[in-house]
Amino acid sequence: MSDTATASHEDGHASLIIDNKKLLMWLFLGSDCMFFGTLISTHLIYRKLYPESFEPTALFSLELTSFSTFILLMSSFLMALAVSAMHKGELKSFRRNVIGVIFFGLIFLGCQVYEFAHFVHEGLTLSTNTFGSTFYMMTGTHGVHVAIGVFWLICMYFYSHTGKMDAHESAIDVEVAGLYWHFVDIVWIVIFTAVYLIEFI
């Protein structure tokens, strides 16, 4: 098949092609949904079964958690811009936005570490009661996801300086990393409402 014919063939089927990495990431995110679904369900069920075991409103700082939520949402925005920049081939813009995402991710983790330290200081540990067990398990797992995302983006940032970035492949790689980061964000959206806000009404 000639080059032209190959190109035509590729153009004709371009709309049918799904990148394997992207499809696998979406499947992984679907399975991660089930994982977080069970963690959140467990927390809420134990909260319903033992409402008197712990009163978290005295401990929760809604202002801090709202700030964390805002930070994570803005990091998602920057990640979307980073993906867009990569699709346009603008490497400098990509780097700028990724640095922003990493910075916001680290702020979020810092807030979580501060929150955990405060809770432990106040006597709520993993083994204090069912609330402590399910709360730390759920938010801790989410925190680990954020940490992995930050590490992934740091690697990607340094990789962008090696000059080995290929236009198509790298755009897909950045998009896949972006999907993961946005997922971490949507999980927090659910946790913020189901675990924190609900306690105050």
Add this chain to the structure above:
Amino acid sequence: MSEAEYHPLPVATESHKDSETEKYHAFVNLALGLAAITGIELVLVYLPFNTVFIFTVLLSLSLFKFIAVIAWFMHLIYDKLILTLAFGTGMAIATGTFIALGFLFSRGNVDMDAITGF
């Protein structure tokens, strides 16, 4: 790394750039909307309204944020249907599990005395 090995990223076509610029505006608007909704949620829990009303509004706002991030930031509305199905299947199972567990472990169905581990 030597210069010979370096392959700069090609410049995108004008039409591609236009579509990315359109997305940029959508992203900015969405980011502002999400920030505003988070602020509303924070204020809402302190307002002396009916609990059911606040609960419903919080749930709706959270759902909106959830769907908005998936649809625009995660590009799902610009992508193939199969990706929506791949993620939707996991979401459906997670939601189903949540609802089923909610019913199975309601106070009436659980022997509270039997669970004394904590």
